[in-house]
C-alpha cells in the first residue's frame with residue numbers, strides 16, 4: 448500500500464472511531480441528565496438537589512487512571528474525562544465558580560483544572576471577596592490559593608477562614624511556571640521595571656538578581672494585572688504564566704524563570720457542601736489553644752499516637768488577643784472515619800476551640 452493510501456485508510460478508521468466516541472459521549476450525557484432527574488425526584492418539593500458530587504468525580508477519574516493502558520498517560524486521559532464530566536455536569540446544572548481574578552491568573556487555571564471548562568468562572572478582585580461571594584450564594588464555589596511550595600502560606604486565605612464559615616470541598620495542585628513577558632512595543636534592552644504579584648516576584652528572586660539586578664520590581668494585585676500593564680508600556684516586562692501571556696497577547700523573552708523547578712501552588716475549593724468519604728481524603732481544621740507550656744505538644748500527640756499523617760501545620764495570630772495563636776492543620780483521613788472522630792474529640796477536649804473546615808478528596812489531577 449502506498450503511504451497515501453495507508454494515510455487514507457487510517458483516517459477512515461479514525462472517522463469511524465470518532466463516530467463511536469460521539470455516540471458514547473452523547474449516551475453518557477443523557478445518563479447524566481437522568482441522574483439529575485433522579486436526584487431532584489428524591490427530594491421534597493421546593494428543595495434543590497445537589498448535582499455536583501466531588502466524591503463521585505474523584506472516583507471516576509481514579510477509576511479511569513487505573514484502567515488506562517496507554518499510549519496516552521494517566522494524567523492526559525484523566526484530563527479528557529475531566530472535561531467530559533464537566534460538560535455532563537453543566538447539563539445537570541451550570542456551576543458558577545469565583546476565583547482570584549482578573550482573567551488569566553493561576554487561580555483561574557486551578558479552577559478550570561479542578562472543575563473543567565464547562566463551569567462559569569467569575570473573577571473577583573480579592574481573596575476576601577471570593578469568600579463573601581460564596582457566603583452570599585452568588586456562586587456555588589470559590590477557588591483560593593492556600594500555599595506555595597517556595598513561598599509558603601497565603602496568609603490572606605488563612606485569615607479569611609477565621610472570618611467566614613466556609614466548607615472546604617476539594618483541593619487542587621498546580622505546577623507554577625513563570626515567564627518574563629513583554630508587549631509588541633517593548634524595547635527589550637531598555638527594560639527598567641518588572642511587574643508581578645509579590646509572591647511571583649519572590650518565586651523568581653534569584654533569577655531576577657542574576658539577569659535583571661537593577662530593574663525596579665513592582666508588586667501588583669495579580670500576575671494577570673501585571674501582564675495587562677506591560678501592553679501599553681515600552682520599558683516594562685511582566686512575570687506571569689501561560690494563560691496571562693496568551694490572553695494579553697504578550698511574548699516570552701525568558702521561559703520557566705522560577706527559582707525552584709518544582710514550584711507548585713495548592714488551591715482550595717470552598718463552598719457550603721459537605722463531601723462524603725472516598726477512602727482517600729484529607730481534613731482541614733483550625734484549632735486555638737490555651738497559651739500554656741506544652742500546648743502544641745498536647746495538640747499533636749493524638750495524631751502521633753494514632754498514626755495519622757499530618758500534611759501541613761500553619762500558625763496565625765488569633766486576632767482575639769495579643770500573642771495568642773490559632774493552628775491550621777491538614778491531615779490524611781475523613782472526619783467520619785472512626786479513628787479521626789476519636790482524634791478530633793481528644794483535640795476538642797484539649798483546645799479552646801476546634802473548627803473542622805472540611806473533609807475532601809485528595810487532589811486526583
Ligand SMILES: O=C(O)C(=O)C[C@]1(C(=O)O)C=C[C@@H](O)C=C1
Nearest residue numbers: 479482499500503504532535536
Ligand atoms: O454521578 C453523579 O452524581 C452525576 O451527576 C454524574 C457526574 C458524571 O458526569 O459522571 C456528573 C456530575 C457529578 O459531579 C458527578 C458525576
